[in-house]
Amino acid sequence: MTKPKVVITIGQIHYERMINTGAMEDLSKFAEVVHHSGQQPAKKPELIQLLADADACITSWEVAQLDKDVIAAAPKLKAVVHMGGSVKKVVSDALWERGIKVFSARPALAKDVAETTLGLMIVGIKNILPLAQHIRSGGWRDSRYWPSRELHRNKVGIIGASEVGRHVITLLKPFDPIILLYDPYVSETEAAKLGVRKVALEEMARESDVISLHAPLLPATNKIISAELLKMMKDDCILINTARGALIDEPAMVAELQKGRLFVFLDVTEPEPPALDSPLRSLENVVVMPHLAGCITDCSHLSILAVEELRRFFMGGTLIHEITPDIMDRLG
Numbered sequence: 001m002t003k004p005k006v007v008i009t010i011g012q013i014h015y016e017r018m019i020n021t022g023a024m025e026d027l028s029k030f031a032e033v034v035h036h037s038g039q040q041p042a043k044k045p046e047l048i049q050l051l052a053d054a055d056a057c058i059t060s061w062e063v064a065q066l067d068k069d070v071i072a073a074a075p076k077l078k079a080v081v082h083m084g085g086s087v088k089k090v091v092s093d094a095l096w097e098r099g100i101k102v103f104s105a106r107p108a109l110a111k112d113v114a115e116t117t118l119g120l121m122i123v124g125i126k127n128i129l130p131l132a133q134h135i136r137s138g139g140w141r142d143s144r145y146w147p148s149r150e151l152h153r154n155k156v157g158i159i160g161a162s163e164v165g166r167h168v169i170t171l172l173k174p175f176d177p178i179i180l181l182y183d184p185y186v187s188e189t190e191a192a193k194l195g196v197r198k199v200a201l202e203e204m205a206r207e208s209d210v211i212s213l214h215a216p217l218l219p220a221t222n223k224i225i226s227a228e229l230l231k232m233m234k235d236d237c238i239l240i241n242t243a244r245g246a247l248i249d250e251p252a253m254v255a256e257l258q259k260g261r262l263f264v265f266l267d268v269t270e271p272e273p274p275a276l277d278s279p280l281r282s283l284e285n286v287v288v289m290p291h292l293a294g295c296i297t298d299c300s301h302l303s304i305l306a307v308e309e310l311r312r313f314f315m316g317g318t319l320i321h322e323i324t325p326d327i328m329d330r331l332g
Contacts, residue, residue: 004055006031009042020300023307048073060084068094083302102323103309105302114167116293120265124238125149151175157208160215161186205232216332217244227252242293245270267293
């Protein structure tokens with residue numbers, strides 16, 4: 001039986017951090033593996049050449065879109081697995097029209113983002129950073145950030161029951177907080193199964209001690225954290241964004257930060273990075289990070305998941321991480 005041909009298009013520059021050797025050995029057992037030899041992720045002309053007789057391909061960040069020209073040049077292509085965040089920059093209508101299956105290794109990345117989020121929640125609610133700064137200045141417990149708090153029995157608001165959001169909920173459970181969820185796609189029944197209380201955004205803003213964003217960026221979620229919602233938030237609320245910068249009305253957030261009301265952790269901003277003269281670079285009650293919540297030095301678990309999904313696809317197993325056209329409008 002002829003093995004299917006699988007082309008890895010990510011570029012050699014990403015191999016050390018993204019490719020698991022064991023996963024590649026497993027892939028070679030059931031597929032003929034072709035590696036894009038260029039240092040950078042494959043551009044459109046390279047994809048047209050690489051995918052000419054490919055049965056499947058593995059993509060990642062910065063790989064060119066699989067547009068109608070690329071798909072037309074790949075008559076045998078049956079499956080695409082994306083190792084990264086959103087698939088939107090890679091897929092096109094041409095894939096769906098041909099019935100090509102699309103899979104995402106994003107669930108593996110979601111765990112990394114969730115772990116970072118939990119760490120920020122603990123650092124935030126304990127006021128570790130401002131208290132450390134106060135001690136450097138000669139103080140001790142004589143700070144407005146004292147006493148610190150705990151996650152236990154405090155209210156944590158989760159905006160978006162995405163893969164990341166659901167992982168965060170799971171990681172929070174041992175700390176026994178009261179978890180509030182805003183997600184219009186989650187029913188009351190499903191929220192109960194998750195062990196959370198479904199609430200309106202306004203209720204979440206008024207009640208939460210910590211609010212964490214895990215929604216996709218869509219027209220309906222652009223600036224979902226509005227000026228009005230920011231004003232509703234409790235004094236000393238911890239706001240965390242590891243999703244998309246444009247989910248927050250940044251000028252309105254800066255206004256609240258300048259009042260000293262909130263403490264904010266931003267792994268993403270709009271624009272990214274923030275301008276050199278942005279108040280976000282100087283305010284003491286905001287921490288801006290260089291988009292590090294996901295994996296940085298070791299993303300090899302994405303290739304493990306990608307190979308597992310391709311094995312299921314070619315061996316006739318149950319597909320777990322398929323992306324279908326009907327959910328594209330809900331993806332960031």
